[in-house]
Amino acid sequence: MKKIVYLHGFLSSPKSVKAQQTVAYCQQYYPDSIEIVAPQLANTPEQVAIQLAKILREQDIIGFIGSSLGGYLASYCAAKTALPAVLINPAAYPYQLLSDYLGEHQHPYTNEKFVIDEQFNAALRQFDVTTQELQALKISVWLQTEDETLNYKEAEEKYKHNELNIQAGGSHAFDNYLECLPTMLQYLFNHQFVK
Template sequence: MKNKKALLYLHGFLSSPQSLKAQLTIEYFKQHYPEIDVICPQLSNTPAQIKQQLVAIETQYKHALIGVIGSSLGGYFATYCAHLFNIPAVLINPAVYPYLLLANYLGEHTHPYTSEIFQITDEYNQLLKSFEVANVTNLSIKAYIQTGDETLDYRQACQKFSADQVCIIEGGDHAFQNYKHYLPEIADFLTSK
């Protein structure tokens, strides 16, 4: 369809398009917004390649892309996309300073979905830092944050984003409990921009 719209979904660290939130997003938009394709790429394990992937997606879907949803590390990349491509973004328990967190995970890792072996190094984290957007207050962002996130300190997102950009939910966890219940308002935010 010529006038088809597209939504980008970015999964988190060591995750994939097969993750529960990605699949729920795809199913929801297929059912309620059939005119919108959900693009959910398997992100590379290296920041330089991720940057290339995102630019290639934006180039391919330049006139169709209505927004981006990102979970955890994908939320960090979604903020970058919102800034670079001037599109609205929804962040789910976003990583705010992933290069600091991953400094504790230097060494070899195996991706559980792709079985790809990769290294987290200081250089890796420096490249990751290059995605950081210093001023986010002028971006069209809605961050959904659960205070029970056991992986990320939710207060970092509360400090990074303005109060009107943040929806704080008591409890929950890093997987973001009851995600599907928030999809109607997420879709409304992205399609009303």
């Protein structure tokens, strides 16, 4: 079976609505050919780096889907593998955004406690891919203009050389995700090669 890796956002989970919709859709329409790999990402960049290194060693991956912070990480994975990625309302510069969230946090799905500090944000930079580097990658970016968490214009600028799908309205959760999912998956299928 070919694999698509789904990377969730900050303080989210493989149990999130989009992750579950992705799994259910592929089970319904691609039961014998596509498996969605949706890991519970760790709370610290150092641990996420270890997780991603392990995932990127797996065989049969054909692409990545990432939402919010997961979109930022999916760009990194695409750069490391040259595989295609679909980014949904991606965090363009999460280390800047999370500067507003310094202090202790508790993950709502895992109940684990962790601290966001300047070291945390500095460690997030290891996953950054520049606009120039992104230009060579097969990345489809999906943005909604009424994203209440992220300024979509930052992602629009960062990914200006990639395929952009900008929808008026919506939200950070990406309101009509299930409706767009077939097109997103088709992008991965059209640009696939098996790693």
